[in-house]
Amino acid sequence: MPPAVLRHAARAAACMLAVLSIAASAGAQGASTSDPRAALAAGWKDAAIAISNLKLVSTAWRPAGMSDPRNAGNFEFMNSDLAFAGPYVFQGNFNGVQVWDASDVANLKLKTLLPCPGGQGDVSVLGNLMFMSVEETRGRVDCGSGGVRDSVSAERFRGIRIFDITDIERPKVITQVQTCRGSHTHTLIEDPKDKGVVYVYVQGTSIVRSPRELADCSGRAPEMDANTSLFRIEIIRVPLARPAEARVINAPRIFSDSAGRIAGLWRGGKQGEGTQETAETDQCHDITAYPELGLAAGACSGNGIILDISDPANPRRIAETFDPNFAYWHSANFSNDASKVLFTDEWGGGMAPRCRASDKMTWGANAIFTLQGRSMRAAGYYKLPVAQTRTENCVAHNGAIIPVPGRDIMVQGWYQGGISVFDFTDPAKPFEIAYFDRGPVSADTLHLGGSWSAYWHNGRIWNSEISRGLDVLELTPSEQLSANEIAAAALVRFEVNNPQTQRRNVWPAHPAVARAYVDQLERGRGLGAARIAAVRAAIDAAELRSGAARQSAYAALAASLKDDAGSAGDSARVRALADVVGQLAAR
Amino acid sequence: MNMSLLRGPAASRVLRAMVGTALVALSASAQSASPADVAFMKGMIHHHAQAIEMVVLIADRTTSASLRTLGERIDISQRDEIEMMQQWLRARREEAPDPLPHLGMDMGDHDMPMMAGMLTKAQMAALKDARGPAFDRLFLSGMIQHHEGALTMVRELFATTGGGQETAIFRFASDIDADQRAEIARMRTMLRALNPP
CATH class of the missing domain: 1.20.58 (Methane Monooxygenase Hydroxylase; Chain G, domain 1)
Known part of the structure; x- marks a missing residue:
């Protein structure tokens, strides 16, 4: 080992000690290592399982075409996000989309396999339209594989694909809206004043393409180019009667400060000694809209922000917050009454083991804030309470509210940390109610896997597993969640559910x-x-x-x-x- | 999932762990690497190595705590990324440059290749000779020039036929772009504080 590497190792060890001593002095309780989830046997399809207060109803394994049989962790075939419509579950993949017929939850049937590479493949559905995010430079307008060799090409597609799914087994491209940074995620927002229009907020997070490929694209710093494609989101307007006319109508500068500087929020780096290295706020990773309240919560790399979206074509930032424990503001959820907003921190990008016993419980966690008008106050943190191994990528990821009346309960995916159901009614004292976890894909190598997103939909929990497939689970009664509470949650039903478009839960008289x-x-x-x-x-x-x-x-x-x-x-x-x-x- | 998160000292350790595992496994089964990607990774190793060579000079030339902190961050992140890029190359049976053991040596005819933004021999000599605020200014302006070169290299990668098509390279290059651009902005602020108008 060369001396330089030794020196580095020593410094890394010193950093680790410093982190541990901070955690100890703050009295922080670390992740449990005695929990059944901490040391599960590894395997791809035969990993050991630990489950508590949940029942695994079924698993639909990744089908051929959405999986690399030689490599469970192949990036280019990862499962991504979910959407729900009628009996169908739409599951994105870096290589396309799968549509599952969930009429029989014990036996999901693959209805549609749509190869269409480009990542991340996040999907949303509205009526007979399906929307899909594409961000990578290998994305093609014809959905073909093999990428695009030319650096500037009319064959390349990065942005939002819109499909007609009238014939669910044969989705047809209606139009594809190109954007400068592609689409990492997106959010559908219906126009409260015009039922004939839906807006798509496009969150691009990666490299800006050449202006020779798409006019006016610029990846330059805001100080060098006031028209930079960074520091913004794009908004696509889709007339539902003529979706082929969908186009970008606005690219709002939602990070501007009062002086009009477009880079008006966190500029990246540490706030002080011992704090996390926080990303620069030049993008939103995810925006969760709550259209019935005219609000959206943006998880925007270096900050958490609240937008007024009462005019969805022209969102205005009304509040922002910062957390010195956050590396990267990743996603957000409102409580049903929007008195609380929960942000996730995707420390390590979702590819790293960040739930080891040595990792701080306030890093890579959820931060819960109370929200009153324009005021956001930090109230508490929730992190998967159990330690995971170094070969399990694990950090806070996507989840959704479980509509138990009178309480704030959420189910959430933690990559290879599995899924965790927790109560945050008291935002200062969140606690776990139920969990489901598989052992690592591999005991000696980190293969990407685990829960991309876990959502409650119409009485069940749906888990998009990156390298395994789609799990269906049901809650079972426990000391902290009764059969009546589970039954009440199951009364709230939606025909269509795009989890980044949060709906108000209203319970029928029952x-x-x-x-x-x-x-x-x-x-x-x-x-x-x-x-x-x-x-x-x-x-x-x-x-x-x-x-x-x-x-x-x-x-x-x-x-x-x-x-x-x-x-x-x-x-x-x-x-x-x-x-x-x-x-x-x-x- | 976002790789632009893999930034900062702690984050880069992640990158190493990740690339030592999943990405390497990917290569064992899948495509052969594109020449543009290989050239990018090899060039970026030399580019990163010079940043480390510059950071080594900080120890006995500055009194600025914020410059030391910046240096530590650059040192850790660039070392980790070099190791990750070497692993990526070796997994594709490509030669992996290893410039770190030779830092600061006069290599005679075997000088480091000059990638975009890299400081010339004269610039490096001036940096070595400077002390105090003069060093701080030269270091910051030099590192801004150096990082801007990385942005140029990323731009060139995506401007080259067949470049950046592999998901892993696409994400890594996107990460370098976001990371170094943010660091340039911070260094410009530090430099302005040293040079009041």
Whole structure:
């Protein structure tokens, strides 16, 4: 070993010690090494599994054409993000798109295999349209393989492909909208004032192409070129009746400061000694829109930002935050009432083992903020609580809210850390409820794999596994999540679900919702035990009746619960229960 | 997933781990490397090596803490990337340059190839002779020139037939572009602070 390398190794060791001593002095509890997930046997399709408070319903393995049988970790065939429409699950891949028929969740059937390379292949669906992100220089306008040899070529495609999926088995390209930086991810936002239009926010994160290939593209620094293609997102307007006319209509400078400098947010680097090296804010990795509230949360490399999207063609930044523990702001989720926003930090880019026992619990984690108007306040962190091996790429990645009434619960993918279901109702004290994890793809080599995204959709959890396939899971009742709460979550259903377009969860008038609140009041001691038992009995009795007798039973219970609220330990939850019971009376 | 994250000291260790594994495995089964990619990686090894040669000079020539911090970051990230690029080349059965053991030596007829932005012998000599604020200024302006050369090399890679088509190279080059551009911006700010208007 040359002396230079020895010196470097010594410095790396010193850095590691410094990190450990900071963690120890802050009293930070490290990831558990005694958890069953910490030392699972390795394997591609035969890895050992650890599962808690979940049931694995089925796994649809990656089909031929979306997998390299000689190399499970081949970059060019990684599975990516999911979208849902009707009975179908759309699963992106760096080599194209797979459409699964999930009519029988125990046995998913491959409906469509669409080879179309270019990465990342993130997909969204709306009506008879499918949208797909393409970022790499090997992407071709004809979806062919083999890349594009010429450095400037009319054959190259980087941007958003729009398909007609009227015939789901034979998607047809309608149009392809080229962008300077390609599309790493994208977000669909319907126009609140015009049902005939949808906007696509395009998040490009990689190299800017030549202006000779696409006019006006510039990868120069903002100080050198005020028209740089960096420091912006692109917005495509799609007229739904004439989607072939889709085109870029705006490229807003959402990182500008009050002086009008387009590079107005974090310029990259460390905030101070011992802090994380944070990327420069010249891109958004992901934007999660919440159109019903006119808001979007942007995870934008060096900052987390909130956008006013009430006019989706012209988003305006209304708030921003920074976290010295973050390397790269990657994705975001709102709580259902948008009083909280959770950002993920993809430290190491998703290709590195960042859940080892030696890694800080505040690095590569979720940071949870409270959100009030334009004010975001840091409240807490959540990181996969278990240590993973050095051959498992592991860090915070994509997830979604599980619609349990009265609580903030999320399911999230952690690459080879598996999936974790956690409660962040108290943003300062998030805790885990359930998990699913496979052992590493390989015990001695890091092959890319694991959960790209894990989403709740219509009563189940769908896990896009990078190197394995698509898993379907169901929650099972546990101390921290009752059968009634799971049943209430399953009542919220959407025909179409693009997870980066967050929908407000609204629960129908159903006794499971009332029973879920009662279970929560019991668990949290928010109402006396005797009263809990009486309320449960009253709901059971009302359900045994019908018509006017049931209505009056529920009306009486609602009235008595309103009386309880003032003196209850958790009066807000008792009031929420009274409202649900009132809705049951009005059914 | 984003490789432009693989930046900074800690991040570059990741890159090494990653490229030592998944990407190498990829090559064992898949395509042979394009000549443009191979030339880019070989050239970038020499380019990175000069950054390390410059950083070595910091120790007894500056009193600036922020310059030392910058130097440490550059040193670690460039060493790690050199190792990663060597592994990438070896996995493709290409010769992997190894300039680090020879840093600072007079190589006679075997001088490092001059890649875009690299400092000339005269510039390196001036840097060695400078001390204090004069050194800080020369170091920053030199490293800005050096990093701009990396941006040029990335631009040339994508301007070359067959260049940057492999997912791994596409992402690595995108990473260098984002990383070095941000570092140039920070160094310009440091330089302005040294040269008040």
